[in-house]
Amino acid sequence: METNKPKLTIRNLHKRFGELQILRGVNFEVFSQEVIVIIGPSGSGKSTLLRCINGLEGINDGQIFIDEAAIEYTPASLQKVRQRIGMVFQSYNLFPHLTVMENLLLAPLKVQKKTKSEVLPRAEELLKQVGMSDKADSYPSQLSGGQQQRVAIARSLVMNPEVILFDEVTSALDPERVRDVLDVMKALAHTGTTMIIVTHEMGFGRDVGDRIIFMDQGVIVEQGPPEQIFGNPQEERTRQFLRNVM
Amino acid sequence: MSFDFGYIIKTLPLLMVGLKMTVFISVLGILFSLLIGLSGAVARTLKMPVVSQIVAVYVDIIRNTPLLVHIFFVYFGLPMIGIKLDAVTVGIVTLSLWGGAFAVENFRGGTDAVSKSLIESGESLGLSRWQVVRHIIVPLGFRISFPAFSNTAVSVIKNSAYMTGIGVVELTFVAVDRMAYDFKTYEMLLAIAVIYLALIWGASYLFSRIERRLDFNKKTVKGGKGRGGFVEKLALSFRRGN
Numbered sequence: 001m002e003t004n005k006p007k008l009t010i011r012n013l014h015k016r017f018g019e020l021q022i023l024r025g026v027n028f029e030v031f032s033q034e035v036i037v038i039i040g041p042s043g044s045g046k047s048t049l050l051r052c053i054n055g056l057e058g059i060n061d062g063q064i065f066i067d068e069a070a071i072e073y074t075p076a077s078l079q080k081v082r083q084r085i086g087m088v089f090q091s092y093n094l095f096p097h098l099t100v101m102e103n104l105l106l107a108p109l110k111v112q113k114k115t116k117s118e119v120l121p122r123a124e125e126l127l128k129q130v131g132m133s134d135k136a137d138s139y140p141s142q143l144s145g146g147q148q149q150r151v152a153i154a155r156s157l158v159m160n161p162e163v164i165l166f167d168e169v170t171s172a173l174d175p176e177r178v179r180d181v182l183d184v185m186k187a188l189a190h191t192g193t194t195m196i197i198v199t200h201e202m203g204f205g206r207d208v209g210d211r212i213i214f215m216d217q218g219v220i221v222e223q224g225p226p227e228q229i230f231g232n233p234q235e236e237r238t239r240q241f242l243r244n245v246m
Numbered sequence: 247m248s249f250d251f252g253y254i255i256k257t258l259p260l261l262m263v264g265l266k267m268t269v270f271i272s273v274l275g276i277l278f279s280l281l282i283g284l285s286g287a288v289a290r291t292l293k294m295p296v297v298s299q300i301v302a303v304y305v306d307i308i309r310n311t312p313l314l315v316h317i318f319f320v321y322f323g324l325p326m327i328g329i330k331l332d333a334v335t336v337g338i339v340t341l342s343l344w345g346g347a348f349a350v351e352n353f354r355g356g357t358d359a360v361s362k363s364l365i366e367s368g369e370s371l372g373l374s375r376w377q378v379v380r381h382i383i384v385p386l387g388f389r390i391s392f393p394a395f396s397n398t399a400v401s402v403i404k405n406s407a408y409m410t411g412i413g414v415v416e417l418t419f420v421a422v423d424r425m426a427y428d429f430k431t432y433e434m435l436l437a438i439a440v441i442y443l444a445l446i447w448g449a450s451y452l453f454s455r456i457e458r459r460l461d462f463n464k465k466t467v468k469g470g471k472g473r474g475g476f477v478e479k480l481a482l483s484f485r486r487g488n
Contacts, residue, residue, distance in 0.1 A: 056366050075375060083372035093367030097385050097462050106381060107371035139462050159371060 007032045007067065007163060007194055008053065008085075014061035015048055015218075022048045024218040025062070030163065033192040037199060037209030037226075041241060045218040046198040050165045053196070054087045066162075083111060086161035090168040092148040094140040100127070100151050101136040104158045112159070119158065126154040130184050146177025150184050157188075164188075166197040202246055206230050214238045253430045254437045257420075264420030265441060271334065271416065272403040275341030279402060282342065283349020283395065287387060288379055290350065291357040301350060308347035314408055316340045321412045337409040337416075345402040352398055356391030357383050389460045396453035400446055407442075417441060 006029035015023040022045045030036055038046045051057040053064055055071065055078035064071045071081050094103050101123060108119040127133045130150040140148050149169055156164055166185065170178045182204050189195060189208045199205050205212060205226070212229040214222045214237075222235045230246075233239045286301040288294075308316070321336045331339065360383050368378040407418040421434040 054370055056370065078369075079372050079374055082370055087367075087370040089363060089367060089370075091363055093363050095364065095368070095382060095386075097389060107373060110377050110381065111372040111374075141462070155371070 005068065006030060006065075007034075008196075009065040009068070010049075010053070010062070011065070012062035013049070013052060013059060013064065015045070015052055015057060015059055022218055023052070023059075026215075026218070026220055028213060028220060028223065030194060030196060032162075032194055034194055035189045035208055035210045036196045036213060037205035037211070038196065038213045038215060039199065039202065039205055039229075039241075040215035040221075044215040046215055047167050049215070050087065050167050050196065050198055054085055054165055055081055056087075079111075083159055084162045086156035086159055086164040088149070088152050088156050088164065088166050088169050090171050092140070092145065092152045092172075094148050094152055094155070096140050099137050099139055100132060100143070103140070103151060104155050107155070107159055123154075123158050126157050127151075129157075129187070130154045131180070144177060145173045146180045149173065149177075149181045153181070153184055153188070157193075163194045163196065166195060166199070168198055168200065170199065170201060200245070202230070202242070214241065216241070250430060250433055253428070253433050257424055257430075257434070257437070260420050260424065261417065261437060261441065264415060264417040265445070267334070267414060267416040268403070268406050268418075268445070271337045271341060271409065271414065272406045274338045275345055275402045275406065276399045278338070278342030279345030279349045279398065280395070282346025283353045283398075284384060284388065286346065286350035287353035287357045287391075288383060290354050291360075291383065291387070292375075292379070305347045305350050308344055309351075313340065313344050313405055314411060316344060317408055317412055333409070333412045333414045336412060337406065337414045341402050341406060341409075344405065345398055348398040348401070349395055352391045352394040353387055354391075355394060356389070357387030359390050360386045389462070392453075392457055392460055396450070396457065399453065400449060403446055403449060404442070 008030040010026055010028050013023050013026040014021075026045070026049060028036075038049070040046050048057060052059050055073060058073050066081060066084060071077070094100075095106065098106065104123040104126065105116065105119055108114045108123075109116065124133070124136070127136055130153055132147060132150055132154065135143060135147065135151070140151070143151065153169075169185070170181050173181060178201070182201065185195075185197070186204075186208050197205070197209070207226075209226050211223060212226050213220055214229060214233075214235075216237055222229065222233060222238045224234075228234070229238065230242065233242060286305070289297040289301050292298075317336065317340045320331065320340055321333065324331070364382055364386070365378055368382045369375075373381065406416055409416050410419040410422060413419065417438050421438040425431050425434050
């Protein structure tokens with residue numbers, strides 16, 4: 001599955017908020033079509049890591065490369081990077097004044113300057129893929145959390161990003177809705193989409209991840225295939241965390 | 247002393263001339279207030295360097311000084327430095343500046359309420375800062391704070407009566423002018439009170455229609471039920487009387 005050159009390279013990434021050091025030198029690579037699942041306790045820096053990759057947070061030290069080109073933290077450059085790296089948030093963040101279809105079309109029309117007729121078939125196909133075809137004309141407030149999150153995934157996909165970041169996308173959902181969203185993500189993983197998923201759903205992570213990264217206190221403690229991390233973790237801290245959550 | 251209804255009927259054509267001017271300066275005043283209000287609110291919300299501070303000072307000065315002083319300042323004061331505007335222009339300028347200052351605060355309530363996460367979500371889709379403003383902050387902020395702005399708009403209409411002080415031939419001017427000629431004080435004051443009331447009721451009805459059209463949470467599509475969403479709750483907190 002993996003090609004030789006990494007799609008994303010994170011090198012010695014440091015991030016602090018004031019005095020608070022969140023990331024203390026994170027290093028890893030993501031290859032095309034790979035599904036990375038990041039787990040770890042709250043406050044370990046998982047979400048901050050995703051936000052740095054997407055440029056929503058600046059970085060204090062280190063570098064992030066996409067296709068071996070370092071990301072520059074300037075508005076114009078970040079705008080280009082974000083078209084290549086999609087992000088789905090915990091709180092869905094659909095635009096409440098736009099219908100589901102308008103949510104999907106906004107970025108392709110305004111950012112990629114495509115015409116409506118160019119994007120519409122793809123947008124309809126994606127809504128079908130996430131099981132939301134019949135809600136194209138609904139407003140977000142008329143949808144359940146799970147439905148909104150599936151639309152948010154479709155909205156990210158319509159830009160054809162090379163990598164998609166998922167930031168605890170099921171954490172705000174009621175348990176019954178979690179499965180719908182996870183199913184969509186599983187299907188996506190099977191189509192070879194490059195994904196970095198931050199999640200507390202250990203079972204899901206195990207099923208879907210090609211590689212699991214365990215983070216704690218701003219560093220990667222251990223990474224490896226799901227069988228290793230969940231079956232035979234090498235580090236005591238990983239064992240302790242998994243004992244607590246599983 | 248008897249009340250002369252006939253006099254009101256007889257003066258109605260003149261009052262209508264005044265009403266036309268009142269509507270003219272009010273409509274322009276409201277439109278410019280809207281423009282000033284939205285741009286000022288965006289500048290404040292985004293904390294644009296320099297512009298945000300200028301807007302803050304402008305809002306502070308206008309809100310803490312009487313409108314009549316603004317009118318006299320522009321009409322009688324500015325000619326001293328060579329800026330001479332006719333009375334109608336002064337009316338439109340001062341109403342716009344007055345309404346604009348209040349509208350900045352109205353809309354800032356809305357634009358500030360657009361959550362950081364929605365802005366980030368726009369940015370993460372590759373929208374530029376300007377596109378985020380244009381497609382997310384302004385439309386959402388506008389919807390949230392439109393009820394508050396409609397109050398300001400109604401005040402702009404009512405405050406157009408101050409223009410009588412610099413001789414703009416609007417509704418109040420016509421009535422006062424007639425009173426000076428014919429001494430039918432009660433008739434004229436009652437007449438303009440009723441006309442203002444009708445005008446403002448009409449405007450309020452129009453604003454409530456616009457408000458309803460803007461409320462995306464109330465729209466029901468394909469049998470979907472309107473759920474009280476995040477923005478609706480925010481909008482409610484800005485809505486008068488609720």
